[in-house]
Structures are given as structure tokens and as C-alpha cells.
């Protein structure tokens with residue numbers, strides 16, 4: 001599951017958990033982006049902060065892990081590179097699933113090397129409040145649409161809430177509230 005995770009929240013974690021259960025996955029690898037090429041217009045928190053928050057939020061789940069492939073690769077992050085690297089690390093016999101929310105799934109065909117993406121992974125689109133989930137025309141058999149419990153949480157709103165002094169308790173794991181405060185993240189928009 002790729003994401004900016006700025007910060008990681010319970011919407012991400014529920015999506016990962018539901019997909020893992022549905023497909024009986026051995027592991028969910030969270031991959032925080034390095035520099036997301038689609039988010040150049042706003043200042044994204046330091047990759048190291050986003051990586052550490054992802055580690056904190058996933059640490060208690062034995063099936064969740066975090067990969068540094070995107071954080072450590074210089075330049076903007078493209079999912080094609082993420083999938084190539086993960087596939088190389090885990091080996092050719094491993095079946096990969098790429099987990100997205102409805103908004104991200106709709107954008108996939110515009111991603112770099114879209115054709116090769118579908119050779120490397122099966123795509124899973126999860127329902128997300130405020131977005132309509134539909135197959136944007138991916139190759140036959142390469143995508144599954146999955147209904148998951150609706151959590152109307154976004155990282156953008158979490159950042160805005162912190163900037164306004166509003167609570168984000170229970171939208172993100174407790175350790176993430178504490179990490180954001182400790183590092184003074186998002187206090188100005």
C-alpha cells in the first residue's frame with residue numbers, strides 16, 4: 001500500500017486490514033512515498049517523519065511492515081518504481097496486490113508506465129467516503145473493488161485540524177498524535 005501518509009490515519013489502516021483479510025495476504029507492506037510527484041504544490045513533511053509515523057502506526061500488527069524503497073530512492077516517486085523494487089525484494093514467485101482507495105484507483109491509468117503496472121500487481125480499490133468507486137477501465141481481471149467500513153478521514157483534514165488546534169485523537173493512532181506534537185508537525189498550514 002503506497003501513500004504519502006502525512007500523517008497515516010485509521011482510514012489507511014482499516015483499508016489495509018480489510019484487504020489483507022479478504023485476500024488472506026501474508027503481509028501488508030506500507031510504502032511511504034519519497035517526493036510524491038502529484039503533490040509538488042504543497043509542502044510535504046520530511047520523508048523521515050512520514051516513514052517513522054508509518055512504523056509507529058503499524059508496529060503492533062505482526063502482518064504489517066514498512067518499506068523504505070520510495071523514501072530512499074532519489075527524485076519523485078512513481079508507483080512503477082515502487083512495484084519494480086518490491087517485486088525484486090520479494091522475488092518473482094510472490095503475488096503482489098496494490099491497495100488503493102477509490103480516489104487513487106481512479107487516477108491509475110494516468111500513472112507512468114500504466115501497462116507495466118498491471119503486469120506487476122493486482123490492484124484493489126477500496127470504498128472511500130466522498131469518492132465513487134468504479135473500475136476506471138483497467139485490464140480484465142487486474143482489479144478488485146472492495147467495500148470496506150467507511151471512515152471519512154483524510155490526512156489533509158488531520159493536518160488542518162492540527163493547524164486549527166482541533167483534536168485528532170481517534171482519527172489517528174495515539175502514538176501518531178504524540179509524535180505530531182513532539183515534532184511540532186502541521187502546527188501552521
Ligand code: ATP
Nearest residue numbers: 003004005011015100101104128151153154155156
Ligand atoms: P491527503 O489528504 O494528503 O491526500 P489521504 O488521506 O488521501 O491524504 P494518502 O496518503 O494520499 O492519504 O492515501 C494513500 C492511499 O490510502 C490512497 O490510495 C488513498 O485512496 C487511500 N485512503 C486514504 N484515506 C482513506 C480512507 N479514509 N478510506 C479508504 N482509503 C483511503
Ligand code: MG
Nearest residue numbers: 004103154155
Ligand atoms: Mg490522498
